[in-house]
Amino acid sequence: GAVVSQHPSRVICKSGTSVKIECRSLDFQATTMFWYRQFPKQSLMLMATSNEGSKATYEQGVEKDKFLINHASLTLSTLTVTSAHPEDSSFYICSALSGTLRQETQYFGPGTRLLVL
């Protein structure tokens, strides 16, 4: 299957700093990438849908100014958690697909575990 990578896999930062997470599709061009957040023992919550070259579509309740998403190329999307606080500590997972959800399955990255002290 297709390969999606995320970097970093784990990050610990101080409260108030910003953290950038990269999501790359390694062997296909991802027209769409999704960003999810998962708290311990809970479900994956869709944060935003990112299409290459256009603004991300955020889910209700997700602050677009806090979670900055950039999908500058067909193989890279970044999520920046600005002014991170301890309540932002979570498992952030991206997924990517090369077509539309009606045509393709989405491929998940391995996730980034963020701990804000």
Added chain:
Amino acid sequence: GQSLEQPSEVTAVEGAIVQINCTYQTSGFYGLSWYQQHDGGAPTFLSYNGLDGLEETGRFSSFLSRSDSYGYLLLQELQMKDSASYFCAVYLAGNRDDKIIFGKGTRLHILP
């Protein structure tokens, strides 16, 4: 709003069969999928049902009834490595983008 219901936990014995149910109330529904997630890992895709009926992939089968807004995942010949969380997820058509919404997950415990 959108909602998905699945049991929070299920326990079964190694070698047995287990069924995990999922009911949903959504708008724009066009498909149901199942994902497996081991502790600390990312979800992995198991199956997709776009039409009513049963889809079989090895030891795993998935069923969908659109009229009942209901689906299930059937795991046969359970193995210890099947201990994981299983999420049902619905595919929803949007004005701009389609998206997938996940259920809360079912933790499957397998006893030797």
